[in-house]
Amino acid sequence: MLFRRAVEDRLLIRDGGSRRNPRIIGSIDHAGGRAEVMITQHSNPLVSSPWVNCRAPWIRRSVDWHYMNFGRKDPRTQFCWVLDLEWREHFRKRIDAGEPAAILCEDAAHWMVEAMRLVLSRHWHGWELGIEEWPPEWEDYSHGDAGVNEYLERRCRAA
Amino acid sequence: MLTPTHPPTLQRLVEASSFRSISKATPFWFGNLAHLYLEIRLNLDELEGAESARKAEQAHDYIRNAAEVCHAVSTYLGGQVLEIHGRTIHIGLEYTSPAEIGDRMKEASGLIHVLLERTYRSGGPDGWRIAGDHAPTLTVTSEGIHQDTSLVSLSPAANFPAKQLARKQVPRWTAGLNINQKWGVHTLEELATAYRCRQRVQELATGGRSLVQLVEAANAETINFSSSKAIRQVSAQAAPLGNPSAESLFSCYGFVLSMDLDGFTKRVERAAVGSMEDKRKLAEDFLDIMRWAAAFAERHPDTFIQFPFAGDNAIFAVTAETLEDYKTRKKLSPVKTALEWEETMGDRARAAGYGGWGQSLAGGGSPHGNSKGNLHVAGILLGGRRFLVGIGPGMRHARQGFTHVDPSPKELAMFRADIADLHERLRKEFYDCPTPLSDRSANYKKAELSGMKKALAEVEAEQRRAVQSVSQPKIVLPSAAVVTHRPYGGAH
Numbered sequence: 001m002l003f004r005r006a007v008e009d010r011l012l013i014r015d016g017g018s019r020r021n022p023r024i025i026g027s028i029d030h031a032g033g034r035a036e037v038m039i040t041q042h043s044n045p046l047v048s049s050p051w052v053n054c055r056a057p058w059i060r061r062s063v064d065w066h067y068m069n070f071g072r073k074d075p076r077t078q079f080c081w082v083l084d085l086e087w088r089e090h091f092r093k094r095i096d097a098g099e100p101a102a103i104l105c106e107d108a109a110h111w112m113v114e115a116m117r118l119v120l121s122r123h124w125h126g127w128e129l130g131i132e133e134w135p136p137e138w139e140d141y142s143h144g145d146a147g148v149n150e151y152l153e154r155r156c157r158a159a
Numbered sequence: 160m161l162t163p164t165h166p167p168t169l170q171r172l173v174e175a176s177s178f179r180s181i182s183k184a185t186p187f188w189f190g191n192l193a194h195l196y197l198e199i200r201l202n203l204d205e206l207e208g209a210e211s212a213r214k215a216e217q218a219h220d221y222i223r224n225a226a227e228v229c230h231a232v233s234t235y236l237g238g239q240v241l242e243i244h245g246r247t248i249h250i251g252l253e254y255t256s257p258a259e260i261g262d263r264m265k266e267a268s269g270l271i272h273v274l275l276e277r278t279y280r281s282g283g284p285d286g287w288r289i290a291g292d293h294a295p296t297l298t299v300t301s302e303g304i305h306q307d308t309s310l311v312s313l314s315p316a317a318n319f320p321a322k323q324l325a326r327k328q329v330p331r332w333t334a335g336l337n338i339n340q341k342w343g344v345h346t347l348e349e350l351a352t353a354y355r356c357r358q359r360v361q362e363l364a365t366g367g368r369s370l371v372q373l374v375e376a377a378n379a380e381t382i383n384f385s386s387s388k389a390i391r392q393v394s395a396q397a398a399p400l401g402n403p404s405a406e407s408l409f410s411c412y413g414f415v416l417s418m419d420l421d422g423f424t425k426r427v428e429r430a431a432v433g434s435m436e437d438k439r440k441l442a443e444d445f446l447d448i449m450r451w452a453a454a455f456a457e458r459h460p461d462t463f464i465q466f467p468f469a470g471d472n473a474i475f476a477v478t479a480e481t482l483e484d485y486k487t488r489k490k491l492s493p494v495k496t497a498l499e500w501e502e503t504m505g506d507r508a509r510a511a512g513y514g515g516w517g518q519s520l521a522g523g524g525s526p527h528g529n530s531k532g533n534l535h536v537a538g539i540l541l542g543g544r545r546f547l548v549g550i551g552p553g554m555r556h557a558r559q560g561f562t563h564v565d566p567s568p569k570e571l572a573m574f575r576a577d578i579a580d581l582h583e584r585l586r587k588e589f590y591d592c593p594t595p596l597s598d599r600s601a602n603y604k605k606a607e608l609s610g611m612k613k614a615l616a617e618v619e620a621e622q623r624r625a626v627q628s629v630s631q632p633k634i635v636l637p638s639a640a641v642v643t644h645r646p647y648g649g650a651h
Binding site for chain 2: 031060061062063064066079080081082083084086090094099103106107110111114115118119121122125126127128129130131132135137138139140141142143144146147
């Protein structure tokens with residue numbers, strides 16, 4: 001509930017979902033206007049990052065543009081807007097440090113909405129300006145295990 | 160500029176001893192050659208510009224049959240198929256004296272007509288017509304990026320029949336022949352009767368074998384089907400065509416670029432009346448251009464299909480993996496590739512004494528989501544050579560750009576439906592242009608490449624600004640914690 005409310009505060013909500021239907025439908029402002037997104041939260045959004053999808057026609061439905069396409073109706077079709085391990089470890093550390101759930105949910109909602117705003121803006125620019133490849137200036141993790149290793153290496157260096 | 164890792168080198172060429180012995184080692188030949196163009200009539204929208212794979216298969220089937228007939232007749236009369244471009248097949252017949260060639264061209268036309276009738280029976284295309292001319296001709300050969308061979312004949316007589324067909328000077332079911340500088344149109348039925356073509360085909364086709372089968376049997380050693388299966392992807396940038404046939408087409412999304420060498424006819428005319436050294440120089444220069452064209456495709460970061468040269472016309476398709484990829488690429492890539500071609504090939508053409516390249520570009524609008532692609536390619540195997548033939552709206556509209564609006568060097572003609580998909584800034588560079596029949600083409604617009612270059616630079620600058628504007632990786636959370644925004648590549 002805390003996470004859903006925090007998300008609702010940040011989006012123009014069309015359908016706030018419910019306990020039985022965890023899907024939230026709302027709009028995010030991005031560089032080219034406003035886009036409707038569907039957010040599917042898991043039972044504990046601080047452990048598993050929510051799934052986010054958008055059906056705007058300019059979305060580049062390719063893994064190189066951080067979009068996992070299993071088909072229009074498949075709930076797994078979503079943006080890879082964050083590395084799940086990074087999300088989980090970030091909040092695990094803060095839960096262990098005793099931070100209040102309300103603050104963590106505010107942070108989680110903010111992180112998700114801002115990350116999605118950037119991803120949507122990038123997709124929109126890509127479409128509008130004919131940017132064919134994901135530019136190197138837009139830092140990202142590699143595909144599969146390589147991406148996880150990059151995160152772990154980065155974490156080790158920071159420690 | 161795109162520079163090949165192994166730039167083609169100019170070398171002194173060795174002439175082949177005869178028209179039919181032109182090979183990689185002896186890549187040119189000069190001598191008397193008759194040119195016959197067979198054009199089969201395909202319902203243009205339904206077949207030649209076919210978007211669906213099924214219709215493209217039917218079109219390819221018709222073209223393959225016609226090509227086999229031409230191969231059979233030309234082999235029988237001591238010639239060979241030079242080119243297959245869409246629905247048009249160009250054959251060359253070697254001759255010794257102008258006195259004999261009139262009869263041989265008429266005989267060949269009659270035989271082609273009779274064999275096509277036998278091949279298609281009541282089905283087949285809506286008709287066919289033939290145009291021909293003859294003159295001393297320089298023929299050169301070169302390999303493309305898929306290891307297919309282009310055989311290009313350089314002579315005014317090699318262009319004239321194609322022009323007569325385009326000018327609609329040859330009605331259906333007739334042969335328009337320029338024999339000893341006299342143009343005449345003959346019905347194919349008359350020629351078949353006068354030269355006893357039906358009887359001759361009957362005599363040759365004993366035991367129910369067609370002339371095609373007979374000639375194929377005679378050529379069995381030269382048609383190496385097993386080795387053709389080994390035709391492979393020879394460069395990283397060649398589309399992995401495999402071994403497509405009319406039954407299993409290579410279908411993909413792509414747009415087609417057709418580039419026409421300006422001043423080609425004049426240069427060929429000069430060489431035709433010049434010395435043997437002039438002819439050798441023409442062959443060397445043209446061969447060099449063909450090699451550089453292949454090198455351009457090989458080095459380009461996009462994946463290309465290279466079709467054989469149609470005379471002085473270089474034809475490429477730039478392919479995309481998916482419909483979505485194709486739609487994205489249509490914003491800038493067509494214009495970018497046209498500019499890169501001019502940058503890489505423009506000066507080479509001018510240095511070789513040509514005026515430069517006029518370009519025509521088409522993808523054919525937006526294909527349907529459920530089509531396998533908008534470009535369907537098949538290989539036709541004849542006498543040990545594979546001819547790549549492309550079918551689709553892009554092939555059709557790119558070629559028609561030259562007959563409709565004839566872009567000059569440093570000009571780009573583009574199909575209107577494709578201009579609509581370009582970036583707004585690039586669209587502004589296009590202007591209306593006349594056709595031979597009207598003040599304003601309803602299908603094409605033209606643009607100056609110099610203006611296009613400037614427009615593209617502006618779009619690229621805008622791209623860089625946009626990339627910078629959304630490249631910040633840090634997100635400050637309400638709790639003042641900072642996270643790095645870095646999307647994941649996905650589990651694939």
